[in-house]
Structure formats: C-alpha cells, structure tokens
Amino acid sequence: MDINDMIDEQTYKALSNVVEGEERTDGIHVSDLKSNCLRKSYYHKVKESQYDLDGMLKMAFGKLVHKFELAPNSEHEKSFEEWNGIHGTPDDVWNGVVIDKKTTRNVPNKVRVHDRRQLEMYSAILDDYGYDIIGCAVIYIDMGRNPKIDVKSFPLDNVDFDDIREEMLDKKSTLEMHLEIGEPPERNVGWICNYCNFTKFCFFDDVEEDDK
Numbered sequence: 001m002d003i004n005d006m007i008d009e010q011t012y013k014a015l016s017n018v019v020e021g022e023e024r025t026d027g028i029h030v031s032d033l034k035s036n037c038l039r040k041s042y043y044h045k046v047k048e049s050q051y052d053l054d055g056m057l058k059m060a061f062g063k064l065v066h067k068f069e070l071a072p073n074s075e076h077e078k079s080f081e082e083w084n085g086i087h088g089t090p091d092d093v094w095n096g097v098v099i100d101k102k103t104t105r106n107v108p109n110k111v112r113v114h115d116r117r118q119l120e121m122y123s124a125i126l127d128d129y130g131y132d133i134i135g136c137a138v139i140y141i142d143m144g145r146n147p148k149i150d151v152k153s154f155p156l157d158n159v160d161f162d163d164i165r166e167e168m169l170d171k172k173s174t175l176e177m178h179l180e181i182g183e184p185p186e187r188n189v190g191w192i193c194n195y196c197n198f199t200k201f202c203f204f205d206d207v208e209e210d211d212k
C-alpha cells in the first residue's frame with residue numbers, strides 16, 4: 001500500500017474514534033425532532049453517513065470544540081433523564097439559560113429555526129422537570145479561516161411549552177412508526193436540503209428501487 005494511502009486510512013480511523021467515542025445512546029433524541037423534515041431524521045438513523053476524510057475531520061473538530069465548560073457551576077453536557085422515551089443533552093444549562101454550541105462556517109444573523117426549536121424542546125423538557133428556564137442561547141463557533149464566536153440568544157416569554165411537548169411526542173410517534181415499517185416519511189423540501197447529507201438517498205432511493 002502507498003504510504004500516503006496507509007496514513008490516510010489510519011487518520012480516518014483515528015478521527016472516527018474521536019467521533020464514535022461520543023456515540024450517543026440508541027432511541028429518539030431531541031436532535032431527531034428539531035427539523036421539520038422527519039425524513040432527514042429517518043435517514044440519519046438508518047443510513048450510514050458517507051463521510052470522506054475531510055468530512056470526518058469536520059465532525060471531529062465539531063465534537064472537540066463542544067468540550068469546553070461554560071462556567072464551573074454550569075450543568076455541562078446535561079443529560080436529562082429520558083423524557084417520554086426522548087433523550088437529549090443540552091451543552092450547558094447555566095443561570096436558567098439553556099445553551100447549545102454549533103460549529104459553522106457561516107454565522108447566521110439570528111438563531112436558525114431548527115437550532116431554536118432544539119433549544120425550545122430542551123427547555124420544555126427541563127420545565128417539565130421543574131427547572132426555571134428563562135431563555136436560550138446558541139454559541140455559534142465559526143470554524144472558517146478566522147475563527148470567531150458569535151452568541152445569539154432569545155427569551156422564552158411567548159413560548160408555550162405544552163405545545164412544544166405535544167409536537168415532540170407527535171414527531172416521535174411518526175418517526176418510530178416509519179422506522180418500524182422501514183419506509184421514510186414524506187419529503188419536506190426546503191432550504192435545509194442544501195445542508196442535508198442524505199440528498200442522494202432522499203431523491204434517488206425510489207428510482208433505484210423501480211429500476212431493479
């Protein structure tokens with residue numbers, strides 16, 4: 001084997017260990033429910049993501065940069081007790097604020113819709129467990145040529161936690177049903193497709209089946 005290929009292969013394995021060392025528990029997670037496209041969540045569970053070496057490096061960076069603890073008294077990587085069969089681990093809960101860290105190469109002007117939904121879902125669960133949650137924040141970590149941090153936060157004044165809990169339970173049942181029958185949910189095509197790792201499965205799986 002060519003030396004370059006040999007080192008490439010070993011580097012890939014080493015980075016996979018960084019990523020897989022953080023392997024999350026089985027079952028449905030808040031992050032599976034944050035998107036409006038449950039089909040994406042379905043593929044995430046049933047297909048292996050085909051990352052190349054660069055993609056694996058990005059994943060490993062993402063994992064490592066999440067590691068810092070916000071404050072000594074923050075509940076860092078708070079893994080709450082399974083809520084109605086849903087798992088979740090906010091990066092930090094500190095002074096009543098639920099915080100998630102997101103790596104990106106393009107910091108948005110405001111909290112992205114699905115990032116916001118994910119934090120609202122964590123908050124709704126923590127609220128049900130008796131936490132007094134006053135707001136949420138995303139620490140966007142720009143991994144571009146000039147790394148920087150940009151914090152975006154929002155209050156929860158007008159958020160109805162009951163609605164959010166109901167949405168989570170509905171989405172969980174739908175996703176579980178599709179996983180059980182082995183058929184992906186309907187597509188929900190939108191801008192999110194541009195960032196989806198499963199486009200080729202989503203749009204070409206049916207074609208492949210028909211061609212068999």
Ligand code: SF4
Nearest residue numbers: 037040188193196202
């Ligand atoms: S490509 Fe779009 S519609 Fe298909 S799974 Fe991804 S986000 Fe959903």
